[in-house]
Amino acid sequence: MDHRSLSRLAAPAVAALLALTTGCTGGTVHGRPGASGLRDPYFPKAGNGGYQVEHYGLDLDYDPADGRLEGTAVITARAGQGLSSFNLDLSGLKVEEVTVQGEPARFNRTGNELTVRPAEDLEKGEAFRTEIEYSGRPKALTDADGTREGWITTGDGAVGVGEPVGSMTWFPGNHHPSDKAAYDITITVPKGYEAVSNGELRARTAQADGSTSFAWHSPEPMASYLATAAVGKYRVETGRTPSGVALYNAVDPGEAEASAGDLARLPEMVEWGAGRFGPYPFGTAGAIVLPAGTLQYALETQTKPVFPGAPGSEELVLHELAHQWFGNSVSPKSWKDMWLNEGFATYAEWLWAEDRGGTTAQQEFDAFLSGDTEVDEAADSDWDAFPPAAPPGPEHISGNPVYYRGAMVLHRIRQEAGDEKFFALLRDWAAEHRHGNASTADFTAFAEERTGHDLKKVWDVWLYGKARPR
Structure with a gap:
């Protein structure tokens, strides 16, 4: 990020998975409700407990003329416990019908929580398919820092953006970065419009009524906040x-x-x-x-x-x-780990310039320490206001320290370990956690192990220290 400026969608692999474990065995399963939030330190109600999603199949029909969205979400998940009920995150929109394993399921709404009660309890380890029919005019959310996310209308269309929780405005799901899944998203729009989403465009199909359906396929795991649907000309x-x-x-x-x-x-x-x-x-x-x-x-x-x-x-x-490497492939375990996204992407900017004979990463680092805005106009910002690994609240997870001081943490590791070990660390980190999730604790342990250096002072002063580093 940068704040500086199954209905017909199921993949064959998902169908095969469901063939292995469908329905209950007939015996009574004494499940319990899944948690209605994952207790993220900044967004405690984001996500849900008791299951992990493996695939989303979203079939969306959107008309920019009236702003109405018709959706079918087919969610294939695996139960992490016996489940008598489970929750999905969904903001606004009307839920018309829910089925689990092909059977009608009871459901109710409380705030942004959609609670689903299957006809039969789900067993621990069971792969299950939930289908939700929903509709309405999706709306934007205003975040703690005053920015808007969710479903945003444009002059001739709309776009869905979801960091940190806005994806729940346009599809139901387990909306926390720790639960990544594959996606198939089909978007049907009026003639003359394009519909763009993540991954590969598998098909562009003209419908009998003149509309066009765009089928997008994302086989690699994706956190829901990274999903998008853009409609426009x-x-x-x-x-x-x-x-x-x-x-x-x-x-x-x-x-x-x-x-x-x-x-x-x-x-x-x-x-x-x-x-x-x-x-x-x-x-x-x-x-x-x-x-x-x-x-x-x-x-x-x-x-x-x-x-x-x-x-x-x-x-x-x-x-x-x-x-795409840092944040998307290697995603944060919680929103407290945001610097692993933004500090790395900011440092990549510095490396890009350095490798092209421009300002070096060392010059950037020195400029922030001295407040030299001729090197970087952000050098006199509040980059030192708080430790990047511990933003004081949800409104600060995209604050300047997360970006700039986060990048400076990486440069301090480079200074301590030397270029050879540092750049090997970046590659190894991306490879080790490819398409997974990682926390700050995971990174600090990994960095020390891979570089062979005691980096405690870097963590204490730069990553977690409250005082301005020197």
């Missing part, structure tokens, strides 16, 4: 990087000219990132450029970052691309 350009990664850019026509130069660097950036951080973690890359002013920030939505108008700098494009 975009200009689409496709291509490949030199190593063969497919590219798909969807750009608002009014932003096309101003975006062209920055997006032209994307193939080079993908190849550079693979050299620095290890193989690009997904099958596709690209960008979605929204009409100017749609959002207050860019967001690293998986495989296709969303930009609030023309990016304006190649550094912003690079930042969101770097998140």
Whole structure:
């Protein structure tokens, strides 16, 4: 991120999984309700307990003319305990019907919680399929820091963005980054519109009524906050990087000219990132450029970052691309671990400039210590206001210390360990946790083990220390 500016969708693998464990054995299973939140330190009601999602199949029909969304969500999950009921996160929208394992299920709504009671208890370890029919006019949410997320309308369409919890405004799910899943998202829109989502475009199908359905497939695990659906009259350009990664850019026509130069660097950036951080973690890359002013920030939505108008700098494009390794492939275990996303992506900006003969990472580091805004205009910001691993509240998880002081933590490791061990650490970290989740504690232990250095002073002063580091 950057705040500085089954109905017909089930994959064959999911069907095979369900064939192995469907229904109950006929005996009485004494399950218990799954938790209605995961007690995240900043968003305690986000996510739900008792199960892990393995696949989302979303079938969406959206008409920009009246803002109405018709949706079917087919969620394939595995029970982590015997379940008499379980919860899904959903904000607004009307739920019309719910089935579990093909049988009607009772359900009720309380705030943003959809509680589902299957006809029969689910066994621990059981793979189960839940289908939710829902509709309505999805709305945006306002976050603690005053920014908007969720379902955002544009002049000619809409976009779904979800960091940290906004995805629940357009589909029901287990909306916490610790529960990642594969996705198939089909979006049907009126004639003349494009519908863009994560991953690979599997099919573009004209319907009898003149509408068009776009079927997108994301086989790699994805946290729900990284899912997106963008509807508008975009200009689409496709291509490949030199190593063969497919590219798909969807750009608002009014932003096309101003975006062209920055997006032209994307193939080079993908190849550079693979050299620095290890193989690009997904099958596709690209960008979605929204009409100017749609959002207050860019967001690293998986495989296709969303930009609030023309990016304006190649550094912003690079930042969101770097998140594909750090944040998207290696996702945080909780929102307290946000610096593992933003500090790494900011440091990637510094490395990009350094590798091209520009300002070095050492010069950036020194500039922040001295407040030299000629090197970096953010050098006199409140980058030292709090420790990056311990933001004081949810409104601070995208604060400057998470970005800049987070990047400075990485540079301190580089200073202590030397370039060879440091860059090996970055590659090993991305490889070890590829398509998984990791916490700050995981990283600090990993960094010490891989570099062979005692980094306690770095953690105590830079990562967790409350005083301004020196």
